[in-house]
Amino acid sequence: MSDPTADPAALPADGLAEELAEEALARDAADPLAQLREHFVLDPATVYLDGNSLGALPKAVEGRLADVVSREWGRLQIRSWEESGWWTMPERVGALVAPLIGAAPGQVVVSDSTSVNVLKAVVGAVRIARQDDPVRDELLVDAATFPTDGYIAGSAARLTGCTLRALAPEDVPAAVGPRTAAVLLNHVDYRTGALHDLPALTAAVHAAGALAVWDLCHSAGALPVGVDAHGVDFAVGCTYKFLNGGPGAPAFLYVRDGLQERFDSPLPGWNSHADPFAMAPDYEPANGAVRGRVGTPDILSMAALETALGVWEGVRIEDVRAKSLALTDFFLRCVAAHGPAASAGGSVVGSAGGGLSVRSVTPVEHARRGSQISLLCDPAERAEPVMRELGARGVVGDFRRPGVLRFGFTPLYTSFQDVERAARVLGQVTGGTR
Ligand SMILES: Cc1ncc(COP(=O)(O)O)c(C=O)c1O
Ligand SMILES: Nc1c(O)cccc1C(=O)C[C@H](N)C(=O)O
Numbered sequence: 001m002s003d004p005t006a007d008p009a010a011l012p013a014d015g016l017a018e019e020l021a022e023e024a025l026a027r028d029a030a031d032p033l034a035q036l037r038e039h040f041v042l043d044p045a046t047v048y049l050d051g052n053s054l055g056a057l058p059k060a061v062e063g064r065l066a067d068v069v070s071r072e073w074g075r076l077q078i079r080s081w082e083e084s085g086w087w088t089m090p091e092r093v094g095a096l097v098a099p100l101i102g103a104a105p106g107q108v109v110v111s112d113s114t115s116v117n118v119l120k121a122v123v124g125a126v127r128i129a130r131q132d133d134p135v136r137d138e139l140l141v142d143a144a145t146f147p148t149d150g151y152i153a154g155s156a157a158r159l160t161g162c163t164l165r166a167l168a169p170e171d172v173p174a175a176v177g178p179r180t181a182a183v184l185l186n187h188v189d190y191r192t193g194a195l196h197d198l199p200a201l202t203a204a205v206h207a208a209g210a211l212a213v214w215d216l217c218h219s220a221g222a223l224p225v226g227v228d229a230h231g232v233d234f235a236v237g238c239t240y241k242f243l244n245g246g247p248g249a250p251a252f253l254y255v256r257d258g259l260q261e262r263f264d265s266p267l268p269g270w271n272s273h274a275d276p277f278a279m280a281p282d283y284e285p286a287n288g289a290v291r292g293r294v295g296t297p298d299i300l301s302m303a304a305l306e307t308a309l310g311v312w313e314g315v316r317i318e319d320v321r322a323k324s325l326a327l328t329d330f331f332l333r334c335v336a337a338h339g340p341a342a343s344a345g346g347s348v349v350g351s352a353g354g355g356l357s358v359r360s361v362t363p364v365e366h367a368r369r370g371s372q373i374s375l376l377c378d379p380a381e382r383a384e385p386v387m388r389e390l391g392a393r394g395v396v397g398d399f400r401r402p403g404v405l406r407f408g409f410t411p412l413y414t415s416f417q418d419v420e421r422a423a424r425v426l427g428q429v430t431g432g433t434r
Contacts, residue, residue, distance in 0.1 A: 338427025
């Protein structure tokens with residue numbers, strides 16, 4: 001078997017494709033997480049590399065939803081708020097997400113969408129920063145952020161009277177200062193798959209006396225986050241990507257223990273009231289993670305998510321990370337092997353017939369890589385038809401303008417054979433394969 005850490009350009013050309021196929025088989029046979037794939041509904045004819053957008057369906061979800069619909073809703077009806085534990089689901093499901101992001105109990109609630117939780121977290125953070133120091137009137141945001149975070153940060157700035165400044169995450173330590181109230185950053189960049197240095201950036205934000213809000217959409221369930229260990233103040237994230245909760249599954253909100261009593265949510269709905277059924281005219285916030293709730297939870301989606309999270313029982317996020325890095329390393333090697341490959345600036349470049357080349361824009365260093373590989377096509381206009389053709393040949397990734405092919409790797413169900421096949425088909429589609 002080839003050395004998995006070998007430089008792709010240094011591998012022998014002859015028989016390389018066969019070697020990689022054999023290596024994939026051997027690595028799947030040795031993979032300690034391999035049996036988890038059995039928990040998912042997967043089409044054997046398709047390689048699914050889009051779990052960074054919508055995770056695959058865990059098999060147990062269908063039965064759970066059938067039961068929630070027919071028994072809990074159909075027969076128990078309104079009694080289910082108590083008898084089926086519907087009312088406390090946001091905290092209960094939050095407690096299942098907590099260990100996956102390194103949070104001790106009582107700090108995570110599952111509720112609403114990530115977009116909505118960004119508003120709660122950013123406004124909440126600015127309000128706390130202002131309690132300590134009213135002069136703080138600046139909000140910093142990752143310039144390359146997923147758009148919803150930028151739009152909502154803009155609204156949060158208007159609501160709180162802050163100015164909003166967009167900048168690259170690596171420029172935060174130099175930019176954050178005595179006027180900064182809060183900084184909103186993405187742990188993993190949705191387009192490039194770059195992993196930002198959460199511990200160092202959080203420390204830099206704190207050194208300036210500001211609060212750090214992290215969007216964990218592309219890291220929760222893909223790698224260890226360590227929110228408690230690194231002193232993160234607020235965090236939000238999707239549950240329909242690497243946590244496989246299903247389309248539109250409710251998002252999570254983390255509020256650090258030490259800030260919970262001071263968290264003044266901009267969306268103080270009746271579900272976060274200390275005594276919701278008092279139906280009191282005045283708002284009195286509940287304590288703990290419940291304070292992040294707003295209105296009636298979406299029980300069907302929440303039930304799907306709760307069951308989906310059952311797959312994680314006994315799974316260590318460190319093992320998931322190790323497999324994720326092995327999968328992405330292997331993909332880069334296979335992509336290089338299936339197109340005439342060269343190494344350029346540390347990134348794999350495959351250039352193929354018809355003047356098409358692909359270049360990885362995902363950092364090579366493990367410490368800077370999430371669980372996806374993004375290949376930039378040159379010319380960019382070829383990316384969309386390439387992804388369409390990949391889909392037609394049973395390889396599902398996605399495309400982001402201007403010319404990025406995104407491939408997401410979910411260690412719970414992605415195999416090394418999936419990776420090898422995807423790269424081989426990509427080579428065929430781009431015209432560079434052996
Ligand atoms: C980084 C990031 N933040 C937020 C979102 C979206 O959140 P919502 O579920 O509210 O659409 C996504 C993906 O859709 C995302 O990738
Ligand atoms: N949430 C999505 C949706 O409702 C439709 C299509 C895609 C999505 C996504 O999750 C996109 C994803 N956040 C991204 O990284 O691009």
